Amino acid sequence: MRYYLTLLVLYICNTLTYGQGISISPSRIFFTGEPGQTVSQVITFSNTSNAELNFVANLKDWDRDSIGVKKYYSPGQKEQSNAAWLTLSENTVRLAPGETKSVNLSMTIPKNPAPQQLSNTMLFFTQVKEQKAALQNGLNMNVLIEVGIQVYHTPSGLNPGDLEFLAFEDRHLIPTQTGKSVRRMDVHVKNTGQINKDAYVRFELTNTETGEEIPIKAVAIAMLPNSGQWVQIDLPEKLAAGRYLAVAILDAGSQYDLKIAEKEITY
16 A cells, blocks of 8 residues: 655745745845835746756745744735735746746835834745656655745935844753753844845854863844844753853944854853
8 A cells, every 4th residue: 555645845045945946036035125115136047957847936924032033924915015016927847857947026115104114025936737656665745846936125315224143042951842941041142223134144153161162153134124033052062061251243344343142151
């Protein structure tokens, strides 16, 4: 007996390319037109597989929760939505094996948009013809690909603001899904501006008794306007007991000053 499992795989990354043989770019679109203008951007699809691929488009509003996870809503539900401004030259995309195709996305900006703020929408392309990937033990998997492209409109004159640290907290031992516990630290970051900001939160952990520096992986963050986000950092499992100095560095690029926060902990 064979069993079938259907998975919906969502991809949102810089250049959208996967083992299924499809690439879609760009992953983020920034429109800067003025009120009353219609502006456009080309979205390129490439099918490098040996099978036909079919996608259908749909729109969702979105924002982020307190730890940066995307949350989705019906189009037009959020105040900052620009879903009603968007038009695609094709709402369905059919790609033959090896074919590359371009679709035009147009935005018609209202003559009197209110309020004056950055607006956004998520444009999804969902595969509507299932691909069957054979697995072991008689189990077949139908893989559906869904690609999300972030679409923004940034009016002129918005306040860029800055990124700031608001808090640096030691959460002590936190249980994980594997049953183990990890030592976790959180930093609270605030975007004070009216535009999106991408940044890295880099960490330095030093044993103040021995001088040993423990490497901690940097965390990439993307901040919506006037939003706050907790960035979680799990310390290495095998960490010697002792006193440590934890340093968080907020790096939003050369146009912004580095921000630094420090926390002393005893492990």
